[in-house]
Amino acid sequence: MPKEQLSGAGIVIKALQDQGVEVVFGYPGGAVLPIYDEIFKQNKLRHILVRQEGGAVHAAEGYARSTGNVGCVLVTSGPGATNAVTGLLDAMLDSIPLVCLCGQVPTHLIGNDAFQEADTTGITRPCTKHNYLVKDIEDLPRIMHEAFYVAQAGRPGPVVIDLPKDILMSLGDYTPPTKVTHKSYNPQVKGDTAAIATAVKMLSKAKRPIIYAGGGVINSGPAAGKLLTQFTQMTGFPITLTLMGLGAYPGTDDQFLGMLGMHGTYEANMAMHDCDVMLCIGARFDDRITGRLDAFSPNSKKIHIDIDLSSINKSVRVDLPIVGDVGHVLEDMLKIWKASQAKVDEKGLAGWWKQIETWRAKDCLAFKQDDKVIKPQLAVQRLYELTKDRKDVFVTTEVGQHQMWAAQFMKFDSPNHWMTSGGLGTMGYGLPAAMGVQVAHPDALVVDISGEASVLMNIQELSTIAQYKLPVKVMILNNQYMGMVRQWQELLHGKRYSESFMDGMPDFVMLAESFGLKGIRVTDPAKLDDAIKEMIATDNSVILEIAVAPDENCYPMIPSGAAHNEMIFGTDVKTEGAIAGDGMVLV
Amino acid sequence: MATDMSDGVYASNPYHEEELKHTISVIVDNEPGVLARVVGLFSGRGYNIECLTVAETRHRQGLSRITIVTSGTAMIIEQIKAQLNRLVPVHSVSDLTLEGPSVERELALVKVASTGDKRVESLRIADIFRARAVDSTNESFVFEIVGDTGKIDAFIELMKPLGLVDICRTGVVAIARGPKGMVGQA
Numbered sequence: 001m002p003k004e005q006l007s008g009a010g011i012v013i014k015a016l017q018d019q020g021v022e023v024v025f026g027y028p029g030g031a032v033l034p035i036y037d038e039i040f041k042q043n044k045l046r047h048i049l050v051r052q053e054g055g056a057v058h059a060a061e062g063y064a065r066s067t068g069n070v071g072c073v074l075v076t077s078g079p080g081a082t083n084a085v086t087g088l089l090d091a092m093l094d095s096i097p098l099v100c101l102c103g104q105v106p107t108h109l110i111g112n113d114a115f116q117e118a119d120t121t122g123i124t125r126p127c128t129k130h131n132y133l134v135k136d137i138e139d140l141p142r143i144m145h146e147a148f149y150v151a152q153a154g155r156p157g158p159v160v161i162d163l164p165k166d167i168l169m170s171l172g173d174y175t176p177p178t179k180v181t182h183k184s185y186n187p188q189v190k191g192d193t194a195a196i197a198t199a200v201k202m203l204s205k206a207k208r209p210i211i212y213a214g215g216g217v218i219n220s221g222p223a224a225g226k227l228l229t230q231f232t233q234m235t236g237f238p239i240t241l242t243l244m245g246l247g248a249y250p251g252t253d254d255q256f257l258g259m260l261g262m263h264g265t266y267e268a269n270m271a272m273h274d275c276d277v278m279l280c281i282g283a284r285f286d287d288r289i290t291g292r293l294d295a296f297s298p299n300s301k302k303i304h305i306d307i308d309l310s311s312i313n314k315s316v317r318v319d320l321p322i323v324g325d326v327g328h329v330l331e332d333m334l335k336i337w338k339a340s341q342a343k344v345d346e347k348g349l350a351g352w353w354k355q356i357e358t359w360r361a362k363d364c365l366a367f368k369q370d371d372k373v374i375k376p377q378l379a380v381q382r383l384y385e386l387t388k389d390r391k392d393v394f395v396t397t398e399v400g401q402h403q404m405w406a407a408q409f410m411k412f413d414s415p416n417h418w419m420t421s422g423g424l425g426t427m428g429y430g431l432p433a434a435m436g437v438q439v440a441h442p443d444a445l446v447v448d449i450s451g452e453a454s455v456l457m458n459i460q461e462l463s464t465i466a467q468y469k470l471p472v473k474v475m476i477l478n479n480q481y482m483g484m485v486r487q488w489q490e491l492l493h494g495k496r497y498s499e500s501f502m503d504g505m506p507d508f509v510m511l512a513e514s515f516g517l518k519g520i521r522v523t524d525p526a527k528l529d530d531a532i533k534e535m536i537a538t539d540n541s542v543i544l545e546i547a548v549a550p551d552e553n554c555y556p557m558i559p560s561g562a563a564h565n566e567m568i569f570g571t572d573v574k575t576e577g578a579i580a581g582d583g584m585v586l587v
Numbered sequence: 588m589a590t591d592m593s594d595g596v597y598a599s600n601p602y603h604e605e606e607l608k609h610t611i612s613v614i615v616d617n618e619p620g621v622l623a624r625v626v627g628l629f630s631g632r633g634y635n636i637e638c639l640t641v642a643e644t645r646h647r648q649g650l651s652r653i654t655i656v657t658s659g660t661a662m663i664i665e666q667i668k669a670q671l672n673r674l675v676p677v678h679s680v681s682d683l684t685l686e687g688p689s690v691e692r693e694l695a696l697v698k699v700a701s702t703g704d705k706r707v708e709s710l711r712i713a714d715i716f717r718a719r720a721v722d723s724t725n726e727s728f729v730f731e732i733v734g735d736t737g738k739i740d741a742f743i744e745l746m747k748p749l750g751l752v753d754i755c756r757t758g759v760v761a762i763a764r765g766p767k768g769m770v771g772q773a
Contacts, residue, residue: 121620126631130675133619150675184616184678310669313662317602 008137008168009034012101015144017044018176021072023063023439024048024101025056029076030116031103034168048439048468051460053080055432057087058458061096062436065419066394068221070151071436073100078116081162082123086426088158089127093423094244095219097156099147100128106166107135120162129157134164137172145177154187155308156219187307191324196332199279199303199320200342206277207348208355209237212260212289215244215422216282216306216326218415224327225249225415228281231334235344238356240268242283243407244422251411257356258365261289262558263404266364266567267356269556272297273564274355280304282326285316286423287586295563305329364556365408367570374525376402376477376548379532380409380449383475386532392444393417394437398430398454401483401554406449428457431474435461438470445473445536452478452505452545459511465541466515473535474543476508479550487553492584512543523547560586604660608637609684610691610761611668612769616676617643617651624674625653634659634667638693638758650678652769656736656759679770683761691761695739700727701750709749716742727752735759 006014012035016024023046028036039047050056053075060071071091075084081102091098105114121133130150132143147159203209211232217224225248232239232255239249240260249256258265260272269291272278278300283289285304290296293315302318304311305326312321322329336342367377380402387393388411395410397403397420412418419437421429434448448455455476465472485500509519518538522531528546535544555570561583615621622641629636637656644652657667664682671680683689697718699709702725709728713720718732727750732742736759743754763769 122623125620125624126627131620135619154673185675187673308669308673310666310673312669313665317662 003173005171006174007034007038008134008140008163008170008172009038011137011140011172011174012144012163012168013038013042013045014174015141015177016072019070019145019148021070022046024072024074025050025059025063025436026074027053027056027076027080029080029103031077031105031165032074032080032101032163032168034165035074035101035103035163047074048435049464050432051463052458053083054087054428055435055458055461055464057084057091057098057100058426058429058432059436059439059461060098060100061087061091061094061429062396062419062433063440064096064098064436065433066416066437067440068416070097070099070148073098075100076103076116077105077120078118080116081118081120085123085127086424088124088160090421090424090426090429091158092127092129094421095156095215096158097151098158099151100158100160102160102162103168104133104162104164107164108166110164120160124160127158128160131160131162133162134167137167137170140167140172141175146182148177149182150185153182153185155216188323189307189325189328191305191322191329191332193332193336195320195322196329197336197340199322200333200336200340202277202301202303202320203235203237203279204337204342204344207345208271208274208276208352209235209279209349210271210275210277211237211239211279211281212242212272212283213239213245213248213281214242214283217245217248220282220307220325220327222415224282224325224330227327227330227334231330231337234334234337236349237279237344238271238353240264240272242286242289242422243420245283246407246418247412247415250413252413257360259407261286262291262560263408263554263556264558265408266362266556266569267359269558269564269567270359271356275300278302280306280318281330282306284311285314287315290316291558292561292563297564364567364569367552370549371525373549374523374528374546376479376546376552377405377409378525379475379477379528379546379548380405382528383447383449383532384410386529386536387445387447390445392441394419394434394441394444394446396420396430396433396437396446396448398448398450398457399425399427400451400454400485401479401487401552402449402451402454402477404484404554405477410449427454431455431458431472432461432464434472434474435465435470438472439468446471447473447475450474450476451483452476452480452508453482453502456505462512462515462517462541466517470541471539472541474541475532475535476543476545477548478505478508478545479548479552480505481550483552484554490553491559508543508545512541517541517543519543519545521545521547559583602660602662604662606658606660607664607684608656608658609664609682610689610759611655611657611671612681612683612761613653613655613671614678614769615651615653615674616678617649618676621651621676622653624676625655625671628670628674629655629657629667632666632670634663640758640760654758654760681763681769683763686763688764689761690764691735691759692733693736693739693757693759694731694733695743695754695756696721697730697732697743697746697751698727698753699730699746699750700752702726705749709746712742712745712749718742
């Protein structure tokens with residue numbers, strides 16, 4: 001008996017279901033109508049209708065990062081696909097597994113400048129891990145399954161499948177996913193044992209070691225975070241995490257020095273600068289981390305564990321590269337450490353911790369309290385204090401000062417609870433990302449810590465939040481400026497605040513109410529706690545607008561072009577002219 | 588110098604290494620867009636392409652071989668290979684400059700228009716270079732010459748005063764010496 005054939009759109013839906021996709025974030029249009037018709041006919045796959053395609057991609061990112069699963073997006077051809085581009089690049093830079101299905105004009109019209117035609121594979125080639133244009137219905141089932149494999153295998157990333165409408169409407173055979181080795185893409189997950197043994201030797205001899213871990217630990221899965229914690233606590237080494245890695249190691253633990261990098265803690269950056277052995281795990285020596293390259297940790301031996309060979313020796317030359325999945329490598333490292341009965345240099349380590357404690361004593365995150373105006377740091381600090389006893393707190397952010405304050409003051413004890421746009425720095429990320437997190441965790445407390453400028457970039461998604469009754473909490477630190485831009489103008493451009501002030505801002509309370517959500521505004525530091533408590537206690541979605549000190553800067557800071565040991569602090573009187581010369585041209 | 592970014596803080600060459608020329612072979616799936624991926628990688632990341640050739644080499648397996656001559660510091664060359672390797676349709680990457688001796692060849696068609704002594708001289712030099720005339724008129728030749736890049740450069744240099752009017756070069760193709768084939772090629 002011949003197999004019953006499915007339409008291309010039917011194959012797409014069947015493949016999504018077989019891949020375990022439960023939710024797809026999307027927006028319909030002419031070219032993808034056949035898929036929407038199939039969605040209508042079934043009940044397994046849930047569709048969340050966003051208000052702009054950019055929101056769909058960030059929502060899928062939030063979903064993916066909070067669950068560890070592949071996020072799924074469905075958009076139409078032309079403008080649908082181009083609106084998705086920023087989110088795709090965001091996912092690329094932060095290594096988030098996504099599959100984005102794009103409609104396309106029918107194959108015979110491709111290249112004709114047809115209505116809503118865009119060269120989607122051409123446009124998305126540099127901002128995806130891989131992309132496909134399906135030109136033959138026979139290839140469709142294989143490409144659908146392969147896309148999910150590619151999105152997750154090795155270093156995760158976004159994959160686009162461009163689907164011409166005639167392919168969606170023609171008939172073909174469906175094949176379920178099978179376990180086959182990919183013909184060309186098979187990333188190495190096991191690390192070289194000899195190299196791991198060498199690493200163990202180097203670490204056991206270290207007098208001033210540091211562990212510097214990043215998003216790779218989170219991408220590797222919960223086991224990797226546990227192994228990292230086990231290894232760190234077994235050795236007693238100090239550990240610092242990147243912006244992407246927060247939560248990979250318990251943020252409340254004493255061995256954790258805080259985040260490192262441009263707005264990282266003094267102790268983390270000084271320890272990076274002065275260490276003698278650096279163990280980098282699933283991080284990539286990003287320019288926000290290293291600061292001035294030729295002065296980056298000048299006297300250390302560097303061990304780098306990464307699943308992506310291209311991350312190794314990209315900007316900083318390392319002494320011992322280990323290519324592999326951090327979970328696998330850490331497991332082997334623990335085994336070898338125990339088997340070889342390796343011991344740490346207790347005396348060296350004790351001296352090192354003593355030194356670190358003197359840096360810690362500087363209390364670099366300290367800020368001046370004010371009883372008239374709410375300091376933005378205080379707002380984040382209070383949010384943390386009032387939520388720290390809950391396990392189900394997820395935090396997303398937009399991009400700017402508030403993002404850095406959130407990274408500094410929120411402490412995460414487990415992975416997948418913190419989503420922020422690290423690599424691309426996409427303003428407008430946090431609100432839709434929070435939406436995606438809330439869809440995945442309907443009963444959790446999901447807070448988008450945002451600034452009034454960033455949040456406006458995807459504010460239309462409040463309508464999505466309203467439609468699906470998602471109880472997302474949007475905590476806006478309103479300082480009336482694009483704060484980070486203003487800060488750089490203060491430090492770099494003689495306080496000429498060119499176009500960083502926004503007039504004509506909405507009344508956020510009324511804005512929330514207009515979508516049927518709750519709006520709260522607080523301006524008095526004495527009423528801050530009550531406002532935050534009210535936000536948390538509300539079942540519905542809330543916008544909490546916190547009027548904060550407009551001129552507060554985010555410190556400590558490694559000025560661009562400076563080294564880790566040249567940080568500037570909020571308590572310094574003079575910061576003007578802190579960035580000069582080479583640093584001026586950097587971002 | 589405040590403006591010299593080669594010494595800058597996130598400089599592309601912080602270790603002040605020497606730039607070297609490398610010939611890299613890449614085995615890829617012969618599918619639409621694969622060349623764009625490779626070329627886009629080079630332009631997007633600011634790597635040099637000195638020349639590039641591509642053609643299908645294994646029809647049944649649907650594989651093509653791309654030969655790229657590029658230049659950069661050891662760190663950049665290492666990056667280029669790692670970046671190429673992580674492209675999904677790339678089967679294997681090999682650095683012919685590093686992995687033992689290899690043979691490099693290029694073919695050029697060189698058109699020379701001249702009469703009298705110059706015409707005779709061009710034919711004489713072609714003979715020395717073992718170039719073949721593949722087209723001739725009373726006032727022109729088209730020479731076909733095969734060799735490494737240096738030989739072809741030298742030939743073109745000599746043809747300049749003899750009425751050189753047009754050049755077309757294939758770019759380098761290269762293969763490792765010895766009995767072993769490239770990984771991923773079988």
